[in-house]
Amino acid sequence: MTVASDPPSHTAKRPRKLFKNWMAKLASLPMILTALVVFVGGTAWTVTYSFTSSRMLPKTNWVGFDQYERLWNTDRWIISIKNLGIYGGCSMVLTLVLGFSLAACLDRKIRFESAFRSIFLYPFALSFVVTGLAWQWILNPDFGLQSVVRGWGWESFTFNPLNDPNTVIYGLLIAGLWQGTGLIMCIMLAGLRGIDEDIWKAARVDGIGTIKTYVMVIIPMMRPVFITALVLIASGIIKLYDLVVAQTGGGPGLSSEVPAKYVIEYMFRAQNLGQGFAASTMMLCSVVIILIPWAYLEFGGKKRG
């Protein structure tokens, strides 16, 4: 440490910068290598092989953009993209709105706050597979919600989202929201607790209503919390897979397919690695297109507190 912390002043500029803190750099070398080899290397390998006609085994017979052409001419892929769009948009908005509303309610110094917090957070402790199966049963018309309500005497009650190709994605959305909202609520609650009590006092002195204070003052102050929540929700949306497999299996028909499922099924069931790689590259592209401008705006420009 002592060697590293006071380098001789007469050494040349370049090595000095490179060897500054060399122990820390040495310690992080395995992590850097892992990141480079596994993440960057794996991504590059996937993108490269998406230009080949690899079937079960990776082979290097180049076919240009054929795999991508086939991908975008496949109904199943288009349906998957649309489903992800609907699920993603609704999930993003509703999770934020519900999460924040719940957190704001809990923040009003209600009784049994920690009990409610546990109840709301509890679904997050369940895996997507358990969530999917539980909601498959709850939404089953023959012994789930519909039959219970009919049992109460409301004979014409119909609620069968999972068996209708037009509504199945909303059935998934219900399960996704039930599972994910609790975590976002907790993050929001932590953010609300971080707001100085004096802000509330000042707002009260100025005679601003509670809801207006939340919308105009508190939410802008919680910007970093919202960004954390946004990243968490977005990553959950992109990797949506296990919930679909457990709850609907992509059905009825192809009506609840998602891109991640397309990738897995074409890589392993159809034994067509090239097609699976092309689809996963497109998923990467969509993430990059959304993330890079946003990350640039957020972190690249002026520094924010």
Added chain:
Amino acid sequence: MSTTLKSLMIGTALTAATASHAIELEVTHWWTSGGEAAAVSKFAEAWNATGNTWIDGAIAGSGSTARPIIISRILGGDPMAATQLNHGRQAEELIEAGLMLDLTDVAEAGGWADVVNPSSLLDACTLDGKIYCVPVNIHSTQWIWLSHAAYANAGLDVPTDWHEFVASAPALQEAGTLPLAMGQAGWQQNIAFGAITLAVAGQEAWNEVNINKNADFARGPEYTAAFEAVTAARDFAAESNVQDWNLATNMVITGVAGAQIMGDWAQGEFAIAEQVEGEDYSCLPGLGLNPVIDTGGDAFYFPVNDDPEITAAQKELAALLISPEAQVSFNLAKGSLPVRGDIDMSAANGCMQKGLEILANGGVLPSGDISFSADTQTQIEDLMAQFWTSDMSAADAQAAYAELIEKAD
């Protein structure tokens, strides 16, 4: 690193095994349901009786879960001694890459070419004149299962072919019975599609499309009629809200639905429900029109191994799996048809006897797994999943199907 270590450890384990002269062979498969596990234990017992040890590597889940695990183990340098796969083209690339043991000498010694019936099963195991797998059973998919209870309830006679079934459907609907039970999954819908096209379009058109991949026939009038029949079947099954095939079979067992088009493994469900063929349910191979069945099924492959003792044991196991005794006990437990035409299967039930008779008469077809690559098969299943659950017109579906056949490999 870890792979090297693992293979070293396995190497040590194998050396230890050879030292004691009872050779342990790990066999992977995905036969995990009650009847399937009972069937595979027949093989294990037979192998253990030879003084060797069968190490059971059952992988839970269906073939689509197990296959990636099996393939990645073979590719990753940690091969099992033997593994189940569906015969056909699933292992084609592994064979081309030289990862599978050549069984030609075993096959010649056992005279497989003479005993395996239909011979197309052996062809499916053959690449460039060499034999790489042992077919162990035959499963066919051209079956319609009819509920006697549902027809009695509607006051109708049980149909004896597809046309009678279509004619009876409105009366069933009036009686509040669902005419056709259908699990809402692509592979099940594809089975129904395959069975209906074979019955309606006839065997000649079916052969042209499925074997010769002739897209002109897929666009032709025979297939137009077939697609219209499938569209009608789609309406019969519109109210079927189940996903799994066995739940759909259960609808037939309980008389909620009139019929189901499903592979011969459905009779396992009828057997568990203690239903009697001819009294409680009927089965019609080829939908009662075309007495032909396809010959999909399971086969065992033997990944290449460096140890000569293991290789010798693998060949011994290969010969055992196709021996008459093992074939009879295994297939009776599994409810599938044996791959040998020269053994006594008189203990089999009515539906199996019908299948055996068709086999003896030579009414066999290659299965989708044999004629199409997994890629094409998946695309066809996707199309069927889309067609059966939407209001896609027969003409659109036919055009999309013909396009897939054109590009098929």
